[in-house]
Amino acid sequence: MPNAEHHPRVGLFVTCLADMFRPSVAFATVRLLEQAGCIVEVPEAQTCCGQPAYNSGDKKTTQEIARQTIAAFEGFDYVVGPSGSCIGMLHYYVDLFEAGDSWKQRAEDLKARAFEITSFLIDVVGFDKISASFEGSVTYHDSCSGLRQLGVKQQPRTLLGKVENLELKEMEEAETCCGFGGTFCVKYPDISNRMVSNKTEYISNSGARTLVGGDLGCLLNMAGKLKREGKEVEARHVVEILAGMCDEPAIGEADYDLAKQL
Amino acid sequence: MQIKSPDFKKNARIALQDVGLQKALGNLKAGFPVKRSIAVDRMPEFEDLRDEARDLKNHILGNLDIYLEQFESKVIENGGHVHWCRTAEDAQKKILEICQEVDAKTVTKGKSMVSEEINLNEYLEANGVQPIETDLGEYILQLREDHPSHIIAPAIHLNLEDVSEAFHKHHKRPKSDDPAVLMQEAREMLRKKFVAADVGITGANFCVAETGSTIIVTNEGNGDLTQTLPKTHIVVTSIEKVVPTLEDMTLFLRLLARSATGQEFTVYNTLSTGPRREGDQDGPENFHVVLVDNGRSEMVGTEFQDMLRCIRCSACMNHCPVYGSVGGHAYGWVYPGPMGSVLTPQMIGIEKGGNLPNASTFCGKCESVCPVRIPLPKLMRHWRENEFEKHLTPSAARYGLAGWAFFAKRPTMYRMLSKTSNWFLRTMAGKKGKISKLPLAGGWTDFRDMPAPSGKTFMQQWKEGQR
Ligand code: SF4
Numbered sequence: 162m163p164n165a166e167h168h169p170r171v172g173l174f175v176t177c178l179a180d181m182f183r184p185s186v187a188f189a190t191v192r193l194l195e196q197a198g199c200i201v202e203v204p205e206a207q208t209c210c211g212q213p214a215y216n217s218g219d220k221k222t223t224q225e226i227a228r229q230t231i232a233a234f235e236g237f238d239y240v241v242g243p244s245g246s247c248i249g250m251l252h253y254y255v256d257l258f259e260a261g262d263s264w265k266q267r268a269e270d271l272k273a274r275a276f277e278i279t280s281f282l283i284d285v286v287g288f289d290k291i292s293a294s295f296e297g298s299v300t301y302h303d304s305c306s307g308l309r310q311l312g313v314k315q316q317p318r319t320l321l322g323k324v325e326n327l328e329l330k331e332m333e334e335a336e337t338c339c340g341f342g343g344t345f346c347v348k349y350p351d352i353s354n355r356m357v358s359n360k361t362e363y364i365s366n367s368g369a370r371t372l373v374g375g376d377l378g379c380l381l382n383m384a385g386k387l388k389r390e391g392k393e394v395e396a397r398h399v400v401e402i403l404a405g406m407c408d409e410p411a412i413g414e415a416d417y418d419l420a421k422q423l
Numbered sequence: 424m425q426i427k428s429p430d431f432k433k434n435a436r437i438a439l440q441d442v443g444l445q446k447a448l449g450n451l452k453a454g455f456p457v458k459r460s461i462a463v464d465r466m467p468e469f470e471d472l473r474d475e476a477r478d479l480k481n482h483i484l485g486n487l488d489i490y491l492e493q494f495e496s497k498v499i500e501n502g503g504h505v506h507w508c509r510t511a512e513d514a515q516k517k518i519l520e521i522c523q524e525v526d527a528k529t530v531t532k533g534k535s536m537v538s539e540e541i542n543l544n545e546y547l548e549a550n551g552v553q554p555i556e557t558d559l560g561e562y563i564l565q566l567r568e569d570h571p572s573h574i575i576a577p578a579i580h581l582n583l584e585d586v587s588e589a590f591h592k593h594h595k596r597p598k599s600d601d602p603a604v605l606m607q608e609a610r611e612m613l614r615k616k617f618v619a620a621d622v623g624i625t626g627a628n629f630c631v632a633e634t635g636s637t638i639i640v641t642n643e644g645n646g647d648l649t650q651t652l653p654k655t656h657i658v659v660t661s662i663e664k665v666v667p668t669l670e671d672m673t674l675f676l677r678l679l680a681r682s683a684t685g686q687e688f689t690v691y692n693t694l695s696t697g698p699r700r701e702g703d704q705d706g707p708e709n710f711h712v713v714l715v716d717n718g719r720s721e722m723v724g725t726e727f728q729d730m731l732r733c734i735r736c737s738a739c740m741n742h743c744p745v746y747g748s749v750g751g752h753a754y755g756w757v758y759p760g761p762m763g764s765v766l767t768p769q770m771i772g773i774e775k776g777g778n779l780p781n782a783s784t785f786c787g788k789c790e791s792v793c794p795v796r797i798p799l800p801k802l803m804r805h806w807r808e809n810e811f812e813k814h815l816t817p818s819a820a821r822y823g824l825a826g827w828a829f830f831a832k833r834p835t836m837y838r839m840l841s842k843t844s845n846w847f848l849r850t851m852a853g854k855k856g857k858i859s860k861l862p863l864a865g866g867w868t869d870f871r872d873m874p875a876p877s878g879k880t881f882m883q884q885w886k887e888g889q890r
Contacts, residue, residue: 184881218807342784347866385871413874415856
């Protein structure tokens with residue numbers, strides 16, 4: 162691995178939701194990676210990780226998307242993204258191919274290089290020199306795939322601990338699913354609604370002013386519910402805080418006409 | 424039991440509005456998971472035992488025929504009988520036949536999910552044999568003509584008021600809402616029935632190949648009376664319950680109690696080894712084991728084999744946020760929760776059970792607590808694949824997916840799609856930052872706002888050189 166020691170070359174896995182809903186999350190990820198000494202590139206050939214197809218039982222489409230993603234990120238020392246769920250999906254690619262298929266080996270290789278951002282910073286490059294400040298209290302929601310598949314639990318908390326003035330107030334049931342579940346939330350809206358309602362109650366009981374998490378799907382779900390319920394809690398992706406990029410209004414807020422943005 | 428799984432969505436909606444049920448489910452959440460976690464914390468080797476149990480189960484499943492035959496020959500050696508039943512109907516008939524041989528009028532029953540699976544009670548009743556449930560929860564359900572909603576706490580969907588109501592109606596005694604009084608009442612009612620029963624039917628948590636024993640674990644002791652007092656004891660169980668040795672059994676018992684109720688050991692662990700022998704003080708004269716297959720052997724060697732490791736501890740449902748929201752009845756058949764979402768499609772067909780493996784966020788909590796490490800989400804996904812291959816996925820979802828896939832496989836076009844959707848959502852949101860009503864996305868906006876994109880797509884901005 163050339164450069165890997167000092168300046169690893171990292172391919173950013175943008176994720177669909179960061180691309181479409183909250184570019185600042187991808188920009189913040191880039192900034193953190195660069196602060197950690199990485200050279201960041203954004204491969205053009207990436208789209209979605211394929212999770213919608215995988216979880217709908219469409220294995221063939223998933224394989225096609227997997228091959229495209231594997232190819233797009235070959236040659237990078239690491240592949241990093243701001244989502245445990247999407248990176249977790251990249252790890253699942255190995256299950257899509259039979260032993261002996263050369264794609265299986267390539268999928269294994271991708272898996273070994275693919276990391277969720279907070280876990281990459283702590284576990285891979287050992288970077289925790291966060292130079293950000295955040296006024297107020299936050300509570301952290303552990304998104305399911307990051308937590309149970311990738312073991313992301315302490316890493317974001319360690320990093321948040323380095324943010325000046327920030328106070329972490331843990332909520333009850335931080336590890337309980339928020340009810341997003343990709344297409345689940347529209348396929349089973351009533352159940353999803355119950356789950357997210359439980360969650361927003363835990364969030365507001367924590368007394369924190371800001372909800373923080375590592376996956377935009379869950380954050381859009383919880384922020385949307387908090388807004389609908391008129392709760393005063395705002396929601397942000399953890400990287401926005403860590404990169405000191407909180408100028409942008411929180412998720413679901415705006416102080417300008419979005420239609421005219423940029 | 425009537426299959427209501429195809430109506431899962433409707434069942435769930437009704438369950439979510441059922442105030443009593445929601446209260447009961449709240450109690451469940453505050454109970455079993457907390458107790459499990461305390462018990463697990465007290466046992467440092469718990470995770471190692473899970474690995475051991477998984478490996479042992481895999482070994483058993485790879486040698487199922489050998490252990491089952493060993494079990495059979497031991498039962499026969501002990502003076503008992505083994506009946507192999509491929510289908511639920513075979514098992515019903517066999518059990519009725521045994522009951523009729525001894526001219527049984529009433530049979531007492533210990534708790535058994537396999538007997539639910541083969542719809543035994545209805546069948547016996549229709550053929551002139553009266554089954555009497557002796558597990559307190561099951562007894563309450565029988566009075567209410569209800570079915571279990573949980574595999575170890577069958578009446579978990581009920582509250583004290585419901586029990587008090589049912590007892591008052593059927594026992595014709597003054598109404599009480601004191602659990603101790605209700606318990607005493609049930610005891611008195613059941614005692615007479617224990618003595619009068621001609622046959623006792625129990626399930627089995629495990630079948631031990633080396634000794635030909637079956638074991639039930641209970642916290643009420645009702646199982647002991649059910650199986651020792653009547654002349655005939657029928658064990659109805661399924662083929663994957665076999666374990667090689669007594670020592671192996673204890674490994675599972677340690678995991679089972681902790682995973683289920685957080686107990687270190689269940690209160691009554693009752694082994695049955697053949698009928699009464701010369702000089703025995705008590706015990707049945709006839710001992711029968713009805714071994715039910717009902718689709719299980721078809722799972723061996725397939726992607727669903729892992730499911731056969733299940734020891735029916737209920738941890739997966741106790742920790743499942745979907746089960747915790749809608750309860751067990753919404754699943755529409757015998758086995759609810761994550762384990763049911765894998766098992767039910769196998770037993771009633773994916774055509775009828777298809778909703779169950781879909782109604783999961785794949786949060787993975789179930790797998791994280793399963794004592795035998797069954798990858799439940801993965802198995803649910805296999806059912807979705809199975810559905811997809813059979814073209815059973817609803818057409819709207821199918822077309823939606825195909826449309827999306829067309830773009831996802833073409834990066835340049837995908838970029839255009841993201842750009843257009845991003846622009847559309849921003850236009851809908853205007854100055855508000857969120858959208859309260861979005862055409863075709865009612866599933867989302869009926870319940871929550873849709874946060875709007877905060878600007879152009881990242882890919883657009885990145886290309887424009889933004890940082
Ligand atoms: S699937 Fe696992 S957790 Fe669920 S009942 Fe079976 S053994 Fe217990």
